[in-house]
Amino acid sequence: MINENLVPVTIAGIGMYVPETVIKNEDIAKIVDTNDDWISSRTGIQERRVVSGNETAVSLGVNAAKDALAYAGISSEQIDLVICATSMPDNLYPSSACEIQAAIGAQNAAAFDISAACSGLIYGLFVAKNFIMSGTYETVLVVGVDVHSRFLDWTDRTTCVLFGDGAGAFVVKKSDDGINDFLSVDIHADGTKGKELKIPLYGKNCPLVEPNDEKKQIVNMNGKEIYKFAVSYVPESILNSLSLAELTIDDLDFLVPHQANMRIISAIKDRLKLNTDQVISNLEKYGNTSTASIPIALLDALDNNRIPDSSLLALCGFGAGLTWGTAVIRWRAKDQRKL
Numbered sequence: 001m002i003n004e005n006l007v008p009v010t011i012a013g014i015g016m017y018v019p020e021t022v023i024k025n026e027d028i029a030k031i032v033d034t035n036d037d038w039i040s041s042r043t044g045i046q047e048r049r050v051v052s053g054n055e056t057a058v059s060l061g062v063n064a065a066k067d068a069l070a071y072a073g074i075s076s077e078q079i080d081l082v083i084c085a086t087s088m089p090d091n092l093y094p095s096s097a098c099e100i101q102a103a104i105g106a107q108n109a110a111a112f113d114i115s116a117a118c119s120g121l122i123y124g125l126f127v128a129k130n131f132i133m134s135g136t137y138e139t140v141l142v143v144g145v146d147v148h149s150r151f152l153d154w155t156d157r158t159t160c161v162l163f164g165d166g167a168g169a170f171v172v173k174k175s176d177d178g179i180n181d182f183l184s185v186d187i188h189a190d191g192t193k194g195k196e197l198k199i200p201l202y203g204k205n206c207p208l209v210e211p212n213d214e215k216k217q218i219v220n221m222n223g224k225e226i227y228k229f230a231v232s233y234v235p236e237s238i239l240n241s242l243s244l245a246e247l248t249i250d251d252l253d254f255l256v257p258h259q260a261n262m263r264i265i266s267a268i269k270d271r272l273k274l275n276t277d278q279v280i281s282n283l284e285k286y287g288n289t290s291t292a293s294i295p296i297a298l299l300d301a302l303d304n305n306r307i308p309d310s311s312l313l314a315l316c317g318f319g320a321g322l323t324w325g326t327a328v329i330r331w332r333a334k335d336q337r338k339l
């Protein structure tokens with residue numbers, strides 16, 4: 001049941017940014033034993049972007065944040081809180097959120113990071129919505145950024161073909177017209193399955209205590225287990241989130257899934273009996289951009305006029321943790337960039 005006493009919340013802006021460097025499937029085939037046909041048919045991915053030179057997770061996040069603020073037509077001084085959902089920050093501290101806050105001049109905002117891998121943006125929306133609904137804050141910037149290219153073993157064909165770098169952002173705000181567009185958000189975790197998808201972080205003990213080995217901080221993944229997890233847990237989360245909003249799958253206009261893999265997306269679509277044109281995807285261009293993939297896919301669809309005003313959307317994320325979750329929202333954001 002929706003509590004009428006809570007502050008109504010809306011998404012006022014969306015933004016994205018990807019690095020310029022494009023790596024095609026054929027390029028990866030030059031460094032590992034793979035080919036375009038295998039990658040395209042198993043994943044749907046044709047190319048991805050990777051950071052280079054001075055690009056960092058924060059620089060991508062800053063560009064996506066500025067894009068979302070322009071979309072919403074609000075200034076950085078109006079932001080009360082910056083949340084950065086990232087699992088590959090540039091530093092252990094300061095947080096990426098603090099660095100983004102400084103770079104965009106959001107001097108009135110508190111700032112912190114959330115680590116929930118590919119579900120990070122949904123976790124971020126959950127926190128933002130609750131802060132606004134409770135009356136704590138009016139405007140929250142949620143940025144999702146991951147730079148997997150720095151944490152992949154580029155000699156391991158089973159993982160290096162899957163991921164790309166990118167950033168996405170949402171401006172979540174108290175709704176000016178009193179209409180609540182956040183119908184429900186449902187987040188979950190199962191830490192017992194954490195080992196199935198992991199990037200270990202190796203600190204070093206004091207050399208006076210014991211000698212240190214060099215260990216690689218790279219993606220370790222059990223692809224089959226992750227596939228099984230995604231196709232069983234994610235449809236359930238979508239149905240649960242719709243049910244929390246007193247809706248059914250028949251009410252849904254579009255599903256915007258985390259862009260992990262075309263086979264996973266297709267299996268989720270089939271389980272929910274959705275039509276192909278109800279499912280938003282652009283992973284052929286960017287690969288799995290982790291926490292950033294939902295806004296990157298949604299903004300692409302908006303720019304191509306695929307999402308009519310007032311559409312009912314389910315945004316669903318899933319990934320390391322393991323974590324998963326769904327946000328059911330009414331899309332009414334006006335693009336101030338185009339006005």
Ligand SMILES: CC(C)(COP(=O)(O)OP(=O)(O)OC[C@H]1O[C@@H](n2cnc3c(N)ncnc32)[C@H](O)[C@@H]1OP(=O)(O)O)[C@@H](O)C(=O)NCCC(=O)NCCS
Pocket residue numbers: 033034035038039042043118157158159161162221222223224226227260261263264288318319320
């Ligand atoms: C990764 C994934 C595409 C692999 O597909 P799969 O059908 O399970 O493939 P398998 O792991 O069974 O491998 C089949 C064969 O292809 C090979 N292979 C793996 N990666 C390859 C590549 N990039 N190019 C060519 N061959 C490859 C394997 O070595 C194996 O060869 P073998 O039969 O000689 O041993 C699939 O498991 C998947 O989508 N998992 C989810 C991953 C994911 O999305 N993770 C992120 C979630 S946020």
